[in-house]
Amino acid sequence: MQRHFITYKSLTMNEKNKIDNHNQTSSNRFKDKVAVVTGGASGIGRAIVEEFCKEGGKVVFTDINSIGQTIQENDAELGYNTMFIQGDMAKKSFCVDCVKKAVSSFGAINYLVNNAFSFVAAGLDADDEQWMRSFKVGPLAYATMVQEALPYMKKAGGGAVVNISSISAHIAQKDRWTYNASKGAVNQLTKCQALDLAPYNIRVNSVDPGWIWTNETKKAAELDGGGPEKWDPIWGRFHMLRRLGRAVEVARPTLFLLSDDASFITGTNLLVDGGYLAMGPEGLGEKTINAGSE
Numbered sequence: 001m002q003r004h005f006i007t008y009k010s011l012t013m014n015e016k017n018k019i020d021n022h023n024q025t026s027s028n029r030f031k032d033k034v035a036v037v038t039g040g041a042s043g044i045g046r047a048i049v050e051e052f053c054k055e056g057g058k059v060v061f062t063d064i065n066s067i068g069q070t071i072q073e074n075d076a077e078l079g080y081n082t083m084f085i086q087g088d089m090a091k092k093s094f095c096v097d098c099v100k101k102a103v104s105s106f107g108a109i110n111y112l113v114n115n116a117f118s119f120v121a122a123g124l125d126a127d128d129e130q131w132m133r134s135f136k137v138g139p140l141a142y143a144t145m146v147q148e149a150l151p152y153m154k155k156a157g158g159g160a161v162v163n164i165s166s167i168s169a170h171i172a173q174k175d176r177w178t179y180n181a182s183k184g185a186v187n188q189l190t191k192c193q194a195l196d197l198a199p200y201n202i203r204v205n206s207v208d209p210g211w212i213w214t215n216e217t218k219k220a221a222e223l224d225g226g227g228p229e230k231w232d233p234i235w236g237r238f239h240m241l242r243r244l245g246r247a248v249e250v251a252r253p254t255l256f257l258l259s260d261d262a263s264f265i266t267g268t269n270l271l272v273d274g275g276y277l278a279m280g281p282e283g284l285g286e287k288t289i290n291a292g293s294e
């Protein structure tokens with residue numbers, strides 16, 4: 001019997017709407033709460049900003065890309081209360097400044113989402129500069145932001161942090177020492193932060209996405225020729241759900257972890273990977289007797 005895999009393209013309009021519909025608001029869970037989201041001008045960070053605002057919250061978002069200014073203006077037109085701060089998370093002084101500006105503009109910090117990351121992926125030939133960039137934008141900035149935000153989160157009576165990590169924290173991928181090692185460090189950092197912040201009623205978790213359609217994956221698709229239609233079924237094969245995820249599908253679990261719905265969850269990694277990590281090589285559906293492919 002031929003097995004038919006579901007790709008994004010093959011979903012019904014209703015199913016696609018369920019994933020893509022950015023306008024559906026489920027509640028007001030974050031009414032008047034303040035979140036800081038790093039790398040919030042595109043992709044997963046952007047989706048987190050929008051979803052948080054739809055649930056009544058205010059967001060300070062950072063980005064290295066000045067496009068954030070235009071995005072903030074669009075946010076205002078949509079009724080989203082956001083403030084953009086441009087800069088490089090690799091600079092400690094920028095992290096310090098962000099937290100100060102967030103508090104002086106919005107009066108508090110309740111939540112932090114560390115999301116901006118360096119996509120420098122180098123392996124055997126990785127040089128010091130690539131290592132430093134990877135770790136400075138990644139785990140080091142994730143740590144600094146928590147250190148700087150902590151006094152204000154304590155003052156607010158508690159809160160939650162989500163560190164955006166990756167399936168790459170868990171597995172080997174070719175020529176990606178810098179990226180995978182810094183994501184691995186993020187997951188270990190998450191556990192230590194969770195332990196040390198628990199006394200202040202602050203939970204810390206990571207979200208570990210599989211392949212998600214954002215600028216990064218689009219760039220890779222274009223390099224190889226084609227767009228999502230071509231690459232969804234090919235890269236999608238690594239995931240049980242046989243497609244790539246959408247940014248909003250990472251944003252919603254992130255909001256869950258920030259929210260009181262996750263009040264007894266801390267120090268853990270939530271896989272948002274369409275079954276990528278749970279699937280062994282047999283799940284690829286190659287033609288072997290035991291693979292269950294036919």
Ligand SMILES: NC(=O)c1ccc[n+]([C@@H]2O[C@H](COP(=O)([O-])OP(=O)(O)OC[C@H]3O[C@@H](n4cnc5c(N)ncnc54)[C@H](O)[C@@H]3O)[C@@H](O)[C@H]2O)c1
Nearest residue numbers: 039042043044063064088089115116117166211212214215
């Ligand atoms: N897209 C995926 O398949 C995927 C998979 C697993 C994990 N992730 C993780 O998700 C997070 C977001 O990635 P994305 O796919 O949305 O990428 P993206 O490129 O769409 O968004 C990242 C944003 O961060 C900004 N940024 C990058 N470096 C910065 C810096 N030094 N200072 C400030 N801003 C900076 C970028 O300008 C960009 O707007 C990253 O932590 C990434 O590692 C992505």
